[in-house]
Amino acid sequence: MKTKTVSPITKFLHWQYSGLIVVPTACVLILLFWFYSTSQAEFFDYYSCETLKNYVNGINLPKGIPTHDELSEQQHIRLHTLLDECNDFQRFSEPFSHP
Numbered sequence: 001m002k003t004k005t006v007s008p009i010t011k012f013l014h015w016q017y018s019g020l021i022v023v024p025t026a027c028v029l030i031l032l033f034w035f036y037s038t039s040q041a042e043f044f045d046y047y048s049c050e051t052l053k054n055y056v057n058g059i060n061l062p063k064g065i066p067t068h069d070e071l072s073e074q075q076h077i078r079l080h081t082l083l084d085e086c087n088d089f090q091r092f093s094e095p096f097s098h099p
Contacts, residue, residue, distance in 0.1 A: 042078055049086035056083065 012018055043065055044055060054060055056068050056079070071079065 042075055044079055044082070047082075049083075049091035052079070052083055052086060055079075 044052060047055065058067065061067065068076075068079070
């Protein structure tokens with residue numbers, strides 16, 4: 001007489017409470033990824049194109065953030081990459097050039 005062996009994965013998938021383990025674990029992993037990705041972003045990554053233009057020109061700067069001249073080299077490159085994207089997609093009423 002042959003007996004059928006069932007793999008542990010098949011047993012888990014047929015277990016009625018497996019969703020209680022998988023769903024919260026997936027939610028925690030998604031939240032951890034979101035928190036990590038937002039912590040790696042620069043403060044100006046979420047600015048609109050007009051706000052970026054005003055930031056570079058020194059117009060209506062919020063208190064407590066560094067000015068355009070105080071940015072590190074890496075931040076400066078990232079800022080100008082965003083400005084170039086805004087120019088490429090014609091987000092400004094007139095083309096913007098660095099002051």
